[in-house]
Amino acid sequence: MSVEVGFRAATAVAIPLLVLLALGRLDLAAYATFGxxxxxxxxxxxxxLRLRSVTVAGIALLVSIALGIVVAALGEPLPLLTLLLVIVVAGGTFLSSGFQLLPAQPLFFVFALLVCGAIPTPAAEILPRIALAVLVAAFSWLLTMSGWLVRRVAARAGGAGARESVLLKELRRRPSVDRTVFRDPRVWLTVGQNVVGVVLAGGVAVVFGLGHAYWAVVSLVAVIPPARAAHSISRSLHRIVGTIVGVGVTALILVWSPPPIVVILVIVVCQFFAEMLVGRHYGTALVFITPMALSVSHLASPAPLSALVVDRVLETVLGAGVGIVLVLLARWLERSRGLAP
Structure with a gap:
């Protein structure tokens, strides 16, 4: 594991949240976090190569945030939100596959759209909230690219061996631009899974009146494997277990109503370990991603802990259950049509 990637991710979220805390505007925490x-x-x-990946992902995040803010200002009309959700999850899947992004799923794009869309937003606040997200995204972009200078200084000070240190891991990942994504039936299969899944999971959550139905949608997207990846039930189960364990961890953290600074510390620590683990074992990473996400929601719009935990467990099971069915269906389609990698 590289401490560098975890430290970078933790710093990117810590500084904006601490600034908002000092300004007494933690109600804007979601926009800063997603940026x-x-x-x-x-x-x-x-x-x-990082220049391309971070720029593409940053723009996609900002588009998702902006769409969510506009939807919120319009009163969160369900037909419009559903249409935008389908566009973001499909577009995010193609984008992640085409540019070989990591994380390789549209999870954070969907999450940004739905959470920002659920926060009441006066029309006069649309541009300021988007501007905040842009400012934080630009800061995060600079922070991510700043390693170039850090590595040059470290190389001069410590020689070639500095590249192999725990702090500065050798940069071995070489993503390319894949221009065949629109012709690849496996990518279209993943797009179809995500589109059908978010509509089903979100629709059922709305019909049964579950609070914040977006968690069912987010859980669904977390369970669906990336395009061209093996549709493994064991991996999907790991993601379900990781999410549910994460909900339990959140309950233990928030049960005593900690002050905002403690919640921010939890978010920062979870961000660090999530980034350290996401490339190795996504199910384990979700143990940290889930408390981070729920803590952000808690900062932006505090809710009773019992409702927060019960809703999230029910919605996680719902989204993950729909995801498992779609994974099984995808495995059958792959075998019957010879799409398996």
Whole structure:
């Protein structure tokens, strides 16, 4: 593991949240956090390639945030939100596959759209909130690219061996631009899974009146494997277990109503370990991603802990259950039509 990637991600979210805390505007925490997610991309990539990955991901995040803010200002009309959700999850899948982003799923794009769309927003606040997200994304972009200078200084000070240190891991990932994604039936299969899944999971959550139905959608997207990846039930189960364990961890953290500074510390620590683990074992990473996400929601719009935990567990099971069915269906389609990699 590289401490560098975890430290970068944690710093990207810590500084904006601490600034908002000092200003007494933690109600804007969601926009700052999602802008900071720009720093989650480009991990272990040479800087000429990282420049492309981080820029593409940052723009996609900002588009998702902006769409969510506009939807919120319009009163969160369900037909419009559903249409935008389908566009973001499909477009995010093609984008992640075409530019070989890591994380390789549209999870954070969907999450940004739905959470920002659920926060009441006066029309006069549309541009300021988008501007905040842009400012934090730009900061995260600079932070992510700043390693270029750090590595040059470290190389001069410590020689070639500095590249192999725990702090500065060798940059071995070499993503390329894949221009065949629109012709690849496996990518279209993943797009179809995500589109059908988010509509089903979100629709059922709305019909049964579950609070914040977006968690069912986010859980669904987390369970669906990336395009061209093996549709493994064991991996999907790991993601379900990781999410549910993460909900339990959140309950233990928030049960005593900690002050905002403690919640921010939890978010920062979870961001660090999530980034350290996401490339190795996604299920384990979700143990940290889930408390981070729920803590952000808690900062932006505090809710009773019982409702927060119960809703999230029910919605996680719902989204993951729909995801498992779609994974099984995809495995059958792959075998019957010879799409398996």
């Amino acid at each position: 900071a997610f720009t720093a989650l991309y480009g991990r272990n990539e040479p800087y000429r």
